[in-house]
Amino acid sequence: MSKAEYVYTVLLEEIRSSRIPGGTALRAGEVAKRLGVSVTPVREALRRLEKDRLISYEAHHGATVIDLGDEALAEYYGLRAVVEGLGARLAASRITPAELAELRELHAAMAEDAARGRNERLGEQSRRFHLRIVDIGGPAFLGAHARSVRNSFPVPAEASLWLDETQVRAQLEAHEGILAALEAGDGERAERVMIEHVRNAGDYRQRH
Incomplete structure (x- = not known):
């Protein structure tokens, strides 16, 4: 498993189970530090999660977990x-x-x-x-x-x-x-x- 795949898998499970709830900001640097990887694979994983429509990007806010109603x-x-x-x-x-x-x-x-x-x-x-x-x-x-x-x-x-x-x-x-x-x-x-x-x-x- 690549580092980007590892980060994606971890974040996907955390979002899917609501351990990271809707509305939470995901900072690439903070995620990288927590998971022990560089920022590059985190950014790649975040792009995949955006493609999955689980996170969105907003100006001046970065990546945020989508809050569904x-x-x-x-x-x-x-x-x-x-x-x-x-x-x-x-x-x-x-x-x-x-x-x-x-x-x-x-x-x-x-x-x-x-x-x-x-x-x-x-x-x-x-x-x-x-x-x-x-x-x-x-x-x-x-x-x-x-x-x-x-x-x-x-x-x-x-x-x-x-x-x-x-x-x-x-x-x-x-x-x-x-x-x-x-x-x-x-x-x-x-x-x-x-x-x-x-x-x-x-x-x-x-x-x-």
Whole structure:
């Protein structure tokens, strides 16, 4: 990994998880010092983040993390529902027994963590579950597009619905429904359950 790639990866994760919140100014010199690199790779990483529409440049202010509002939140979950729903539909006709077993293993790990109260692990595991399905359904373009969508809107760790005990069982049941549809090769049902699942997550975020 190049230094510029390293800086980009670190900043992307910090912005995506809202450890660097919207409205924060990113000073190249300060970032370089914190990450132990020169200013050049930081500037390259910032240009990539601007291309990703995660930061903007303003005169006399430099780079600032974009602060997105409620309309952007609704658009984000709407787009996720379309992309991940299509991924589930396509995956139903392409998934192999080995891939289905992989998804079931991940789901079982989530159920085990939930049973043991390790809810802080569930958000990232759910992300992996969703993206793996889209990768199976659309390996050429859709998987990369799904990642781009997810990276475009920060989700604070404390805002995860997986931390809410009243939500965990319903979300795991949705995953079980998606797995059952994939195993049955029922693309229409897989898409429908995925879309409803993602939209429910969006409704939860808007309420909270």
